[in-house]
Amino acid sequence: MDELLIQGGRRLKGAITISGAKNAALPAMAASILIPGKTRLSNIPDVRDVRVMCQVLEQLGCTWDRDGDLLEIDASSISSVEAPYDLVRTMRASVLMLGPLLARFGKARVSMPGGCAIGTRPIDIHLKALNKLGADISLDHGMMELSSNGLSAQEIYLDFPTVTGTENIMMAAMGAPGETTIYNAAREPEIIDLALLLTTAGASISGAGTDTVHIQPGMLKEFVTHRVIPDRIEAGTFAIAAAITGGEIRLKNIVPEHLTAVMAKLGQVGVDVTIEPGEIIVKAGEPLRPVNIQTAVYPGYPTDLQAQFMALMCLAEGESVITENIFENRFMHVPELNRMGADIAVRGRTAVIKGIRKFRGAEVMATDLRASASLVLAALAADNETRLLRVYHLDRGYERLEGKLQGVGAQIERLTGGGP
Ligand code: EPU
Numbered sequence: 001m002d003e004l005l006i007q008g009g010r011r012l013k014g015a016i017t018i019s020g021a022k023n024a025a026l027p028a029m030a031a032s033i034l035i036p037g038k039t040r041l042s043n044i045p046d047v048r049d050v051r052v053m054c055q056v057l058e059q060l061g062c063t064w065d066r067d068g069d070l071l072e073i074d075a076s077s078i079s080s081v082e083a084p085y086d087l088v089r090t091m092r093a094s095v096l097m098l099g100p101l102l103a104r105f106g107k108a109r110v111s112m113p114g115g116c117a118i119g120t121r122p123i124d125i126h127l128k129a130l131n132k133l134g135a136d137i138s139l140d141h142g143m144m145e146l147s148s149n150g151l152s153a154q155e156i157y158l159d160f161p162t163v164t165g166t167e168n169i170m171m172a173a174m175g176a177p178g179e180t181t182i183y184n185a186a187r188e189p190e191i192i193d194l195a196l197l198l199t200t201a202g203a204s205i206s207g208a209g210t211d212t213v214h215i216q217p218g219m220l221k222e223f224v225t226h227r228v229i230p231d232r233i234e235a236g237t238f239a240i241a242a243a244i245t246g247g248e249i250r251l252k253n254i255v256p257e258h259l260t261a262v263m264a265k266l267g268q269v270g271v272d273v274t275i276e277p278g279e280i281i282v283k284a285g286e287p288l289r290p291v292n293i294q295t296a297v298y299p300g301y302p303t304d305l306q307a308q309f310m311a312l313m314c315l316a317e318g319e320s321v322i323t324e325n326i327f328e329n330r331f332m333h334v335p336e337l338n339r340m341g342a343d344i345a346v347r348g349r350t351a352v353i354k355g356i357r358k359f360r361g362a363e364v365m366a367t368d369l370r371a372s373a374s375l376v377l378a379a380l381a382a383d384n385e386t387r388l389l390r391v392y393h394l395d396r397g398y399e400r401l402e403g404k405l406q407g408v409g410a411q412i413e414r415l416t417g418g419g420p
Contacts, residue, residue, distance in 0.1 A: 002391040004402060007411035008361060008382035011284075012247035014408035016238050018254050019045040019399040020069060021231040023093075024193040027167040028228050029053045030096035031197055032073040033060065034104055034174050037222030044071040044228060045399040048392070052091040056083050060097075076222075078105070085111035085142060091396075092116060095123055098146060099168035102135055103175025103217075107147040112139060117367040119327040126165045129156045133172050133180070153178030153216075161186040161211065161297050167194050173215040174203060185213045188298040189229055189258045197226040232258040234398060235280075236305040237373050239263075241405065242282040243271045244312050244381045249408055250281045261301040265291055265309065269316065290318035290355060295325050307333045307374035313353045314342040315381060320353045333371035336364040340378050340386070358383050365389035369397045376401070380410055 020043030029050070032039035044050060050071075054064050061079035065072045081101045088094040088111035101108035113123065127144070131137055134151040137144060153176045156169060166186040171194075173180035185191065187209055195208030202218035235254045242249035243266060256263070256275045263273045263280070270285035290313060295303040303326035313320040314337060324330045331351055334344045339362050343354040359382035366372040372393040379386035391414065394401055402412045 001389070002417065003415045004376065004388040004391050005413045005415060006361070006376065006379035006386045006388065008359065008380050008384065008386065010245060010380070010409050010411055012241055012245045012249055012380070012405070012408040012410055015250040015252055016404050016408060017252045018230045018235045018238070019043070020228045021045070021190060021193075021233075022047055022049055022397045023163070023233075024190040024228040025050055026053055026093040027096055027164070027190065027194045028197055028226060029057065029071070029073065030100055031171055031194060031201075032057070032062070033075050033078065033097065033100035034171060035075055035201060035220055035222065035224050037076050038072055038074050038224075040070065040072045040223075040225045042070050042225070042227045043230070044069050045231065047399050048396045049091050049093060052087060053093065056087050056094050056097065059083065059087065081105050081107050082109040083111060088113055092121065093164060095126065096164055096168060096171070098126065098130060098144070099171030100174070102130060102146050102148060102172050103151065106149070106175070109143050109145050112142050112144050117332060118330045121327075123165070125158055125160060125162050126168045129158070129165065129169045130172055132156055133169070133176050135172075151176035153180040155181045155183070157183040158185060160184075163188050163190065166191055166213070170194060170198065170205070170213065170215055174198065174217045174220070176217065178216070180215045182213045182215070183211065185211055186297065187211060189232065189255070193229045197224065200224055200226055229258070230254045233302065233304045233370075235259060236262045236302070237308050237377070237398070238404070239266060239273070239280070239282040240305070240308045240312050240377055241380060243269065243284045243288070244315060244377050246284045246286065247408070248281065248283040250279060252279050254278060254280060256280050261299060262305055265293060265301060269312065288312065288316040290316040290320040292321045294323045297326070303327055303330060304370050306330060307370045308377055310334075310344070310351060310353060311337060311374040311377040314344070314356055314359065314378065316355045318355055322351045322353065324349050324351075332367045333374045336366055336371070336375055337378055339364060340375075340382060342378070360384065361386040363387045363389065366393060369393050373398065380405070
């Protein structure tokens, strides 16, 4: 397995171009199943989750062709409606297949995802909504079997504004004549992005980005093009990299409004953020002031940047409190940060972080994508070398992470094939 060797203590300076959003690319790829022809997507990041999604599509009988950030998917001759366990277990977002398969073929057979490192992550809200739209659902040998003799438009209220749940319902509604309304829908930018793709394809959608979304399916086109939004979580991670190393980084190809909560928190810490069209410039300030953070659904502070901000707060002068409200088990980075010299105590969903002067490099590993990113950030600020194991977590969602960091002066190198 690959490892990263990071020699900390360098002020990062320069520009980084942000890739397309993993969490917008995955639903866009799932939506291609609805199109009885070709979907040409651009700004698709080259990350492992995208590659797994290509395998899932291939399994269904789709063909695809990748050229740089372009991905063209041909779903004209789908021959299977099954996403097996060996693919779903490596990527939970495979559940996004349920909605489009049901809409186009009236059936889907997708492995039930298990828990994961950040929580139990049930999909009960997805299934309840798909059932209301007209799907019969059963579980057989760990596989969810959905079938329908015809979906019908419904008014659906979500107990929680689940992101992929909202996306699944929007795509299932493509097969339900009439107007489906989702109340308490997720408002993340990735929802607006999917709505744009479906609208381009021929649907009529209003309210995406608010808590009430109305969806009317239309005659879907046979050729659809769509450019996915930039990755706000990747951008936030590099913004924190600038702050934690005392550096200055210009982030290019972003939508600054998607980062409002993150920029507000960086401002409270004493970091200087300048907004320009499609870019922000993040310049570290000293000393770092402690802040409190509550993760929340969009437009609140994103859970996907909680671990990274915690690394920054370790170097603030004083005590910060971070409360994780979205996932019940998203503090797996804490023991590893503590091994690097941090002083963090966790009680339930709350972490109390006491500022330290410096991180000390160590051998560390994490259990999920964003936790790994927080360790990279701590390592960049450490006064000696850190060896990060299980880099495959990072590869799931960060495109060329070490290359981008090297480009702004970080001393980081990948060792291929070593470690447990
Ligand atoms: N939940 C339920 N029942 C459901 C669905 C969700 O109880 O049927 C709970 C979850 O267990 C969790 C909370 O609701 O406690 C929020 O989950 P949500 O469904 O919104 O998350 P998701 O759709 O599974 C997406 C992102 C995650 C991101 C979350 C929250 C994708 C592919 N994944 O997951 O991204 O953390 O929204 O913003 O879009 C990541 O990129 O590292 C990542 C984990």
